[in-house]
Amino acid sequence: MKQGELRRALLFVILFCIFLFFYLYWQQSTKYIPTVIYGYKHVKANHRSSSPPQWTWDCVNQRCERRFIKEPVKAVSLPTCSMLCGSTQLWPQPTGPVTLGSKALKFNHNQFIFETEIAGPVKAYLEEAFTSFNNNIVSLIERTDYTKDKTDLSEFLIKVTIQNPTIVKLELKTDESYNLIIKSLKDTIRANITANTYFGARCALETLSQLIWWDPYSNGGGMLKVIKGATVQDKPAFAYRGLMIDTSRNFMSIESLKRVLVGMASNKLNVFHWHVSDSQSFPLVIPSLPLMAKTGSYGPEMTYSPEEVKGLVEFARIRGIRVLLEVDTPAHVGNGWAWGPTEGLGELAVCINERPWSMYCGEPPCGQLNPENPHVYDILEKLYKDLLDLSGETEIFHLGGDEVNLECWSQHIQRTSTVYNYTDLHELWGDFTIKALNRLTAANGGTKFPYVILWSSKLTKRPYLMKYLDKNQVVVQNWGASQWSDTPDLLSDGYKVIISHVDAWYLDCGFGRWRETGEAACDPYRPWQTVYNHRPWQQQHLDKKLILGGEACLWSEQFDEGSLDARLWPRAAAFAERMWNDPQLDMNTFGIQEDVYTRLNTQRDRYVF
Amino acid sequence: MFDGTIWFLIIGLTIVHGSNWVWQCEDGYCKRESGQTERDGYSALKLCQLVCSNYLNIWPYPTGAVKSSKELVNINTKSIIFHYNGPTETVAYLTEITKYFEGHLKKDEPFSCEENLYNLKITFTPLCKEITSNLETNESYTLTLDSIGNEVNVNIIAPTVFGVRHGLETLSQILVSHNDDGSKCLSTLSNVQITDQPKYPHRGLLIDTARNYLSVDTIKKQIDGMAASKLNVLHWHLTDSQSFPFVSVRLPNMTKYGAYSSKKIYTPENIKDLIQYAEYRGIRIIIEIDGPSHAGMGWQWGPEAGLGDLAVCINKQPWRSFCVQPPCGQLNPVNEKLYIILRNLYSDITDISPDRRMFHMGGDEVFIPCWNSTPEILKHLRGKPLNEKTYLDLWAGYQRKNLDAYDTAIGHKNTSIVVWTSHLTQPEFIKNYLPNDRYIIQTWVPESDNDLITDLIKLGYKLIVSTKDRWYLDHGFWGTTNYYKWKTVYENPIYEKYTKAILGGEVCMWGELVDDSNIDSRIWPRAAAAAERMWSDPVTTADYAQTRFFAHRERLIERKISAEAVVPQWCAENEGECHSYL
Structure with a gap:
């Protein structure tokens, strides 16, 4: 090799190194470009459709009116008209001031640039949040070739600033507020998000995604659009905004539960209360007690493995949702608890499958834990330890505790007569609850758990309430009828409550009456207007201070995952706005503002593909 | 009975490890x-x-x-x-x-x-x-x-x-x-x-594609469910005042003015495909073009085309004064050009399915105050007393010309025409207006009005029964209506003594609150409960059919129809343990 050639090669290497240096230098700047592989999940066509639109929508008095296109005019699609016609299309409606621009800009999703200066654990979450934001937008796209079209923007910058980037766990006191400002600068859009916590920032991304829509008329085949200029200040009215799903009466796959979580995230609900087991089946694999799912599930393929549960918990956390795992006790047990005798532990549960069922339980099959068997409490401790581990929850635990049938115990106790000194079996129930709570403390490493939720029952009423339940720890989930005195009584006794009134927020009802009659009857269907218009603190003049929030419940006796989505949405969205925004109720007319109808329709269209 | 050398394998009777x-x-x-x-x-x-x-x-x-x-x-x-x-x-x-x-x-x-x-x-x-x-x-x-x-x-x-x-x-x-x-x-x-063999020859399911559009695939899925349950008539309520998704080749304006969008339509090819698909599953499709009421979107273009108002009261507000459900609209019976349009429309329909022996003309919920507030109609009626009879005559006149339009289009008078019960089908009027050798009456009255059924049978009419308070599958989600659980659907008695006059029945899935995303679970498995009523007409109760019904629900799921679960799986797997529950 000649000397000159070597010199040239060295020079080339040096130049390359300089280039690399500059490249890496720029790479370490604040710009974060996510390594997302953009996928089109729901794209209906690759190309624009040839048929011209037939309808145009005019904004008249803050209402979009449909008109037939007679002469060639610039047609306005319904989504574009709604977005720019008076009311916001945000759901749930923000609680703070909102200003929206009256113009829209075309863009495509390749123009997104995510930027944040956050380091540490929250950064990873934020990356996931960006991905899920991006997926939400991509799901709106109806043709893949739209990226080739001209847009109004050169870039769409989303900048997130979080004051408190160390908080990665949602708690009741977590600040979920946020500020969102969308500005148009030259040929760019800048969306600035500021929030105290990741959870606020994530909510802001949801709001931002709702200011973006697919305009099917744009460019003859549809384009993404964003509102040109907006400011939103927002924070929730309630800290606990829950949704309960029952996977025991009928099994739901992990995939279907993930869909529920996606829907919750888009409606800013933040607690997924998973009623995982009941007397009918026990699908949750408890690592320390494998016999429970083995003997209690509908089949080996109808179980939830620890990995699946942990994956779901993580999936939820990214979406600002905590998961509460409820294994209901001492009633609502049966399948999954029958293995005691063969393992030499005696009967863990009594009255299993006892007939006639109507004597011993609320619905077949019967079963209730055996409060006399000391092994039961050892098993509970193991169970609680695993539940805490699976859910990663350190603040709230759901103990169940509803519908104890004393007839079941009294029959059993008469037979064994070891615990005969209870004249009032409510006390046996109370003692069971105290023991269970002690085991929870033990499972929690000896520290008392901050909040324990119990379903409302006889035990959460006087006189048992004060005797057995500590108001500094116990939170009562009120599922009785809204006209019952339970809620005001508990509040006046200083207990914290979560409201799930059966006559408003039981979404499973209305598919053939069964069980209860009267006010608590699970009939008729609760249409979204009933769900939305339930505001007991106003209707009954209750003090909101001790009301942590509410929870809509979906028991699964009469549906399974095939109709899960339709049972839940859009009614759970109506509930979500009650929880987040808590709009005033017109006590004279009980009318619902017109904008609620259009906003809810828009929200429904967002997740129907 | 069997040859001794043949031995039968008893299978399945083994201890199965791994399964619970x-x-x-x-x-x-x-x-x-x-x-x-x-x-x-x-x-x-x-x-x-x-x-x-x-x-x-x-x-x-x-x-x-x-x-x-x-x-x-x-x-x-x-x-x-x-x-x-x-x-x-x-x-x-x-x-x-x-x-x-x-x-x-x-x-x-x-x-x-x-x-x-x-x-x-x-x-x-x-x-x-x-x-x-x-x-x-x-x-x-x-x-x-x-x-x-x-x-x-x-x-x-x-x-x-x-x-x-x-x-x-x-x-x-x-x-x-x-x-x-x-x-x-x-x-x-x-x-x-x-x-x-079936007890009734007409065992139907009604779907409504006007209130909300249903995709062709969704309709095929309903046909699959019907085939599994031996239902044999898909009554297709194709149009209504909300939208007109049927592409009429002769009258392209109908969908242009009436479809929700250029994608939410049914072309003649779509419909031919569905008819064929249904036929191979033992099902005939009966198309309904409802009129004179329940017509609005799609009928607005008359004035522009120089044909005058084909329909009146379109989108009129306040709607409660002009129709039963928004948007309003009712065909204009005094515009003779309407009947030419109808004939063309029917020609398009008979082109698609030339050998249909049954056609549905709707005819329900005609709202007299609409006609009564339309100057053109009032002018036409000048000199006549504006009473019930005048309006019934007007309505019946429309129906006569409507039938002529259909007969002309198809070229014979052999098609049975079905109409819904209405004011016009009251026992005291029907004989004057609707000959019983041409018309089949579809009753949708509640069970308490079964006298009407008796009366119409006495007058020699053949009937299709859709008991509103048992077989309207849309009920329970709006107003004061109730949801009918499968047992209620099952136990609807179609009266044995009238077997010959009652051709059968139809469960009705009106489309206001369903679309592709939830229609399967609204219809199924309840429509299957009605199917056994119409095929077998059991004297036994729903309880006796329960375990078979649960199994049939599983069958529908296996055929990719998202039929609703009606009980916890535990009840389906533990037969007889959930009596008097759900």
Whole structure:
């Protein structure tokens, strides 16, 4: 090799190194470009459709009116008209001031640039949040070739600033507020998000995604659009905004539960209360007690493995949702608890499958834990330890505790007569609850758990309430009828409550009456207007201070995952706005503002593909 | 009865490890037991049910004799032979239903059962050559299944291919695929004899594609559910005041002005495809173009085309003063050009399906105050007293010309026209206006108004019954209406004494609150409960049908129809344990 050639090669290497240096230098700047592989999940066509639109929508008095296109005019699609016609299309409606621009800009999703200066654990979450934001937008796209079209923007910058980037766990006191400002600068859009916590920032991304829509008329085949200029200040009215799903009466796959979580995230609900087991089946694999799912599930393929549960918990956390795992006790047990005798532990549960069922339980099959068997409490401790581990929850635990049938115990106790000194079996129930709570403390490493939720029952009423339940720890989930005195009584006794009134927020009802009659009857269907218009603190003049929030419940006796989505949405969205925004109720007319109808329709269209 | 040298394999009766449960047949119920116990049991509930349940678990149950052995045999799924033993005209039809049948079996592939397999030979013997069906079509069949040597021979003999199809559907219900100790098997009983025929010739489901659009695939799914339940009429409420999705080749303005969008339409090809799809599943599609009421979107273009108002009161507000449901709209009976338009519309419909013997003209909920507030109509009525009779005459005049338009379009007067009960069909008026040799009346009155049914029968009308407070599947989600659970749907009595005048019935799925995303679960499995009412007309209660019904729901799920769960799975798996519950 000649000397000159070597010199040239060295020079080339040096130049390359300089280039690399500059490249890496720029790479370490604040710009974060996510390594997302953009996928089109729901794209209906690759190309624009040839048929011209037939309808145009005019904004008249803050209402979009449909008109037939007679002469060639610039047609306005319904989504574009709604977005720019008076009311916001945000759901749930923000609680703070909102200003929206009256113009829209075309863009495509390749123009997104995510930027944040956050380091540490929250950064990873934020990356996931960006991905899920991006997926939400991509799901709106109806043709893949739209990226080739001209847009109004050169870039769409989303900048997130979080004051408190160390908080990665949602708690009741977590600040979920946020500020969102969308500005148009030259040929760019800048969306600035500021929030105290990741959870606020994530909510802001949801709001931002709702200011973006697919305009099917744009460019003859549809384009993404964003509102040109907006400011939103927002924070929730309630800290606990829950949704309960029952996977025991009928099994739901992990995939279907993930869909529920996606829907919750888009409606800013933040607690997924998973009623995982009941007397009918026990699908949750408890690592320390494998016999429970083995003997209690509908089949080996109808179980939830620890990995699946942990994956779901993580999936939820990214979406600002905590998961509460409820294994209901001492009633609502049966399948999954029958293995005691063969393992030499005696009967863990009594009255299993006892007939006639109507004597011993609320619905077949019967079963209730055996409060006399000391092994039961050892098993509970193991169970609680695993539940805490699976859910990663350190603040709230759901103990169940509803519908104890004393007839079941009294029959059993008469037979064994070891615990005969209870004249009032409510006390046996109370003692069971105290023991269970002690085991929870033990499972929690000896520290008392901050909040324990119990379903409302006889035990959460006087006189048992004060005797057995500590108001500094116990939170009562009120599922009785809204006209019952339970809620005001508990509040006046200083207990914290979560409201799930059966006559408003039981979404499973209305598919053939069964069980209860009267006010608590699970009939008729609760249409979204009933769900939305339930505001007991106003209707009954209750003090909101001790009301942590509410929870809509979906028991699964009469549906399974095939109709899960339709049972839940859009009614759970109506509930979500009650929880987040808590709009005033017109006590004279009980009318619902017109904008609620259009906003809810828009929200429904967002997740129907 | 059987040759001593033939030994029957009792399969499924093995202890199955790895699976949680096995089932025992006790007192006519399949009882679930832990798979860890020592006792033998059936490895799958549906296998137990085939042996244990009434009517071999068939839905709807056969009305004739059902005889069978208790032994199970395994089918060699690689060796299924079909033999067509009928008029050549029927071969194409039989080939199609064979494909459809195989589709159901193949979905469970791969089968891995290896030992003691029986080859399956299925012989179809239709006696007539007809391949289109109508009210007179004989849908009966006999099915015999014998096991000889290493062969299972199935013979389905029926007067028509439609009977053969029903027989094949029955056969598919007694072929059970299941996991047996790790291998996948297809099993059936070793010996079966069934004779069967429906009680009512018109067993329908109504779908409404005007309030919300339904995709062609969604409609096909409903047809699949109907075929599984032996329903035979899909009543297609194609248009209404909200939208007009039917593409009329002669009148392109109808969809241009009436469809929700250029994608939410049905082209003639779509409809032909659906008619064909349905026919191979034993179902005829009856199209309804509702009028004079329930017409609005799609009819606005008259003035521009110089034809005057084809419809009046379109979108008029406040809607409560001009119609029953927004948006308002009612055809303009005094505009003679309307009837030319109707004739063209009907020509497009009869082009698609020239041999239909039944057509639905709607005719419900005519709202007199609409006509009564339209100057053009008032002018026309000048000199006449503005009373009930004048308006009924006007309405009936419309109906007469409407019928002429249809007859002209199709070129004969043999089509039976169905109309909904209305003011015009009141017993005191109907004779004057609607001849009973042309019109079939579809009643939608609640059970408490069954006198109307008696009266109309006395006047010589044939009826289709859609008891509103049992068979309106949209109820329970709006106003003060109630949801009808499957038992309520099942126990709707169609009166035995009127069998001949009552052609059958229809469950109705009005479309205000359903679309592609939730219609399956609203219709199914409840429509199947109605199907047994119309096919078998049982004297027994829903409780007696319960375990079979739950099994049929599972069958619908297997056929990719998102039928609603009606009880916790525990109740379906523990027969007899959930009585008086749900």
